[in-house]
Amino acid sequence: LHNLESPLTMSAPHLRRRAFLPLLPAFLLPAAVLSACGGGAEREEIRHPELPQETARLNEVAAAAVAAGLVGAVFGSQPEGLQKLYLGSAGLSRQSQGPALSSEQPFMLGSLSKSMTAALAAELVRQGKLRWDSRPAELLPELIALQHPDFAAITLRQLLDHRSGLPAFQDPSEVEELAAYLAIQTKPLPTNDRERRRLLARWMLARKPALPPGQELYSNAGYTLAGAMMEAATGQDFDSLLL
Numbered sequence: 001l002h003n004l005e006s007p008l009t010m011s012a013p014h015l016r017r018r019a020f021l022p023l024l025p026a027f028l029l030p031a032a033v034l035s036a037c038g039g040g041a042e043r044e045e046i047r048h049p050e051l052p053q054e055t056a057r058l059n060e061v062a063a064a065a066v067a068a069g070l071v072g073a074v075f076g077s078q079p080e081g082l083q084k085l086y087l088g089s090a091g092l093s094r095q096s097q098g099p100a101l102s103s104e105q106p107f108m109l110g111s112l113s114k115s116m117t118a119a120l121a122a123e124l125v126r127q128g129k130l131r132w133d134s135r136p137a138e139l140l141p142e143l144i145a146l147q148h149p150d151f152a153a154i155t156l157r158q159l160l161d162h163r164s165g166l167p168a169f170q171d172p173s174e175v176e177e178l179a180a181y182l183a184i185q186t187k188p189l190p191t192n193d194r195e196r197r198r199l200l201a202r203w204m205l206a207r208k209p210a211l212p213p214g215q216e217l218y219s220n221a222g223y224t225l226a227g228a229m230m231e232a233a234t235g236q237d238f239d240s241l242l243l
Contacts (some may be wrong), residue, residue, distance in 0.1 A: 051079065051086070058088025066091040072101035114223050118160050120241055121226060125156075129233045132157040136225055139232035140201060147205040154213050156229060159222040165209030169221040178203065194237050197228040 058075045065073040072091030078084070087103035124130040133155045137143040150165065158164040167174055181203055182189060190196045204221050211217045227238045234241060 048079075048082070051082075051084070054079075054086040055088055058086055059090060060088070062088045062090035071095045074101065074103055076103075111220070111223075116242060117223050117226060117230075121156060121160060121230060124230055124233060130156060130230065134229065134233075136201065136205065136229055139229045140198060142198075143202065143205055146202060148208055150209045150213060151205045156226060158213060159219075159226040159229075161216075162218050162222060163214055163216050164219065164222045164225075165211050165213035165215070165217070166204055166219045166221040166225065167207075167210040168217060168219050169204075169224075170218075192237075193239075194228075194231055197224055197231070197238075201225050201228050 054077060058077060062073040062075050065075070070091060072089070072093055074087060074089045076085050076087050078086070089101050089103040091101050092098050093101045093105060121130065125132055135153065135155055136159075137147060137152070154164045159166070169175075178200070190199055200221070201224070204225065210219075230241060231238055
């Protein structure tokens, strides 16, 4: 999915590695939001003496992630029904410098799925399943007849660079517009994420661009469309591709 605003910073050569993709979903627990370490956590460890081993296991997983190419990684798990969140960490807090990354270190979460989407797109380009200049309608032919003419030439690269002209899709008014569009549909709405992405793509590309393509405008919508393109190019759901 763009910016990697977490300790999982990667060097450019490693960004092209497929090996790190299976490890990424587990890092989503930053120390900044780990408030579950108090209260009855110690009592849980008394009742379940095997739980302290979880920290050692997570440290091993984090170390394996660093060995696979990540600069730093924090992994967390929370056994079902228990309060405590177990953490493991490895690597550095900043690329090529800085102290060792600690599970106690707070950091900001951004749109982390964008960095994974972009890395996945790069891998599919490497495999020849996509091109950086692939256009949405090449993979989603239903767009040809309905897309706004200004969107006809936008590319995968522009979608990932936030230069497609698609709206930010962050403002509540944009969500309300989509809700109004869905409310007037006469056919049943999609029941899975893959078809929902394609429906959103049809709605977005039929509208006038928020800015002329080529100009920069941060857009969640652009990454949704990039995901739909990857699904069409591979025949696999986006979640499966990440795994």
